[in-house]
Amino acid sequence: MENKKVSLITGGSSGIGLAIAEALTANDNKVISISRSTDKIERALTEKPHLKGKTDFITGDVSSEESITQLRDYIEKNYGVLHGLINSAGIISVGNLQSLSSGDWQRMLDVNLTGPFLMTKILLPLLKKANGASVINISSIAGLRPGTSIGYSVSKAGLDMLTRFLVADLGPYNIRVNSINPGLVKTHLHFDNDIFTNQEDYDKMLEGARVRHPLKKVGEPEDIANMVKFLVSDEASWISGAIVPVAGGITEENSFLKPKEDAMLK
Numbered sequence: 001m002e003n004k005k006v007s008l009i010t011g012g013s014s015g016i017g018l019a020i021a022e023a024l025t026a027n028d029n030k031v032i033s034i035s036r037s038t039d040k041i042e043r044a045l046t047e048k049p050h051l052k053g054k055t056d057f058i059t060g061d062v063s064s065e066e067s068i069t070q071l072r073d074y075i076e077k078n079y080g081v082l083h084g085l086i087n088s089a090g091i092i093s094v095g096n097l098q099s100l101s102s103g104d105w106q107r108m109l110d111v112n113l114t115g116p117f118l119m120t121k122i123l124l125p126l127l128k129k130a131n132g133a134s135v136i137n138i139s140s141i142a143g144l145r146p147g148t149s150i151g152y153s154v155s156k157a158g159l160d161m162l163t164r165f166l167v168a169d170l171g172p173y174n175i176r177v178n179s180i181n182p183g184l185v186k187t188h189l190h191f192d193n194d195i196f197t198n199q200e201d202y203d204k205m206l207e208g209a210r211v212r213h214p215l216k217k218v219g220e221p222e223d224i225a226n227m228v229k230f231l232v233s234d235e236a237s238w239i240s241g242a243i244v245p246v247a248g249g250i251t252e253e254n255s256f257l258k259p260k261e262d263a264m265l266k
């Protein structure tokens with residue numbers, strides 16, 4: 001245990017969080033994950049059986065202070081320190097002001113924004129002990145500009161401000177805080193949150209998104225995990241307060257450049 005870094009990933013049982021768990025265990029981190037459903041943990045272990053025994057999959061809810069306190073006690077007892085906190089758990093319900101219910105609005109704020117606030121607050125004593133800890137918030141490009149859900153975009157914009165606020169707050173403890181803002185990444189998110197229910201519609205959406213990305217590719221969970229691997233490492237020891245789009249260039253999508261002109265550039 002001596003030389004291993006200890007990292008906690010919220011939502012490590014699926015998609016981006018699971019790819020991060022894989023990347024960090026391969027990088028000799030001890031990894032702990034917190035998520036709610038045992039079905040998703042089983043699915044994760046079917047997708048990545050080599051993580052069995054290498055990642056502690058704990059059940060709990062990031063919006064519950066009680067769950068997080070139990071988790072803190074578990075980490076304190078078993079590892080005594082926390083070097084990396086990666087807030088990846090997230091949910092989405094699509095809708096604008098008129099169509100999104102107040103319940104869905106509140107759920108997104110609770111999980112996507114209050115979750116990372118509570119996680120950082122309650123785990124702070126263990127992060128301080130690392131003397132060089134890294135907190136990474138998995139935000140979204142939807143936090144940088146309006147997307148398909150008013151509640152999701154507002155929660156992610158709030159998360160980016162949480163990142164920025166914590167830079168000065170936690171810097172004196174040598175704790176770095178950064179956001180990663182993914183573009184569209186192929187995960188279970190859209191099916192598990194009932195945004196898509198059939199594969200054909202999902203594939204059509206992916207293709208529409210793919211051509212809009214300047215790099216003509218939608219993301220894979222590993223694209224995000226690679227950036228996390230860097231930001232938790234000592235090589236990033238002077239980076240705090242970065243809001244980093246990992247998004248195939250979509251943040252600079254240029255709708256003024258028409259396909260015809262695009263073709264002329266080839």
Ligand SMILES: NC(=O)c1ccc[n+]([C@@H]2O[C@H](COP(=O)([O-])OP(=O)(O)OC[C@H]3O[C@@H](n4cnc5c(N)ncnc54)[C@H](OP(=O)(O)O)[C@@H]3O)[C@@H](O)[C@H]2O)c1
Pocket residue numbers: 010011012013014015016017034035036037038040060061062063087088089090091111138139140141181182183184185186187188189190192
């Ligand atoms: N996929 C994309 O296109 C995309 C783009 C930009 C940003 N992101 C962000 O990336 C992060 C990961 O998304 P993903 O695509 O990997 O989604 P995903 O495959 O649906 O995974 C989400 C994970 O979060 C967990 N989770 C949800 N609510 C939770 C809660 N209250 N407490 C604890 N765990 C909870 C889920 O497990 P349980 O449901 O079992 O709890 C699951 O492990 C999210 O923050 C998302 O907003 C995704």
